[in-house]
Amino acid sequence: MAEQVFKIPDSIKKNAKFSYCPGCDHGVATRLVAEVIDELGIREKTILAASVGCSVTLYDFLEIDSLEAPHGRAMAEATGIKRACPDKFVFTYQGDGDFASIGLAESMHAALRGENISAICINNTTYGMTGGQLGPTTIMGQKTTTSPTGRNREYYGYPIKIAEHIALCDGTAYSARVSLDTVANIRKAKQAIKKAFEVQLKGLGFGFVEILSTCPTNWKMTPDKAHERVRNEMMPVFKLGVYKDITAEG
C-alpha cells in the first residue's frame, strides 16, 4: 500500500487558492510556514501580523488568527500583540519593501529590543505588488520601473543586506538567509523557519529569516529563468547562511 509522503498542510485553509502570480515563490514560502506551524503544533495559539504587499491577503490562506497592519508596521503590531498576549505565538510575514524600507525602523527596533516574536521577510529585489519599482534590496545594475537605466550608486545608493543587519542587533536570537531556487534549498528554508519559530517558543528573543524569492512577472522572466537569476545574480550579493544563532553559541 502506498504511503502518503506529501499533503497540503492543515494550517492552509481548505480550498484556498493563492493570489500570487504564476511561478512566484511566495506560494512555496507560505506552504513552508504552514508546515512548520503544523509540525510545532502551535496553530491554535498562533497570531499573524499581516503585512502589505503581495502577501497582503495571507489571512485568506492560513487557518490561523490574523490582524492586518498598516504598510510597514507589522512588527510594531506584532510587538503589541505579543506584549498583550505573551502566551501566544506571534509572527510577521513581510516583503522586503514592507520590512526593510517602509518598516525599517519598526523592524530594526523590534530586533534591538529583543521582542520575542518571529519574522519572515521575502526578498525579491523589487516592489512586486505595485508594479516592480526599485526597492531597498534592488541589486546594483538592476532595471526596474523607477530605475530604468539600472540601480547605480550615485542616484540610488546601495541595497540593504537585511539578515546581516538584523544579526547585528543584540536582541536577535536567530537570523538567517535562505533561498527557494531548488528543492534542496526549499528543505533548508523550512529548517530555518522552524528555528526562527522555536527561538520564540523558547523565549530567547527575535527570530528572523530572509527568503530569496522570485518575481517572474516584474522581472519579465519565466519562473525557471527567475530561479537562475536568484542563483546567478542575487546569491553573490545576498549570501545564504545563518548569520546569528544564539542556541549554537556554546
Added chain:
Amino acid sequence: MSYITIDRDKCKACYLCVNECPKKLIKISKTKNSLGNNIVEFCDEKGECLGCAMCAMRCPDLAIEEVYKG
C-alpha cells in the same frame, strides 16, 4: 506504485513541476482549466514515479495536492 494527485483548477501553468520531475512524468496538457491555463497532467504508464514529492515541493500553488510513495 507511486503517484501524485493534481487539482487542475489551481494550476497557473508556471510549469516548474515539468522540469523538476526527475523522470519527466509531468506533461503540459492541451486541456484548459477554469483559469484558461493549459494545465499539467501526470503521465506514468510504466509506473516510473519515485514518489520523491519534488514536484509538490516546487509547486507554488499547491496544485499538486498529494504524493503517494509505494
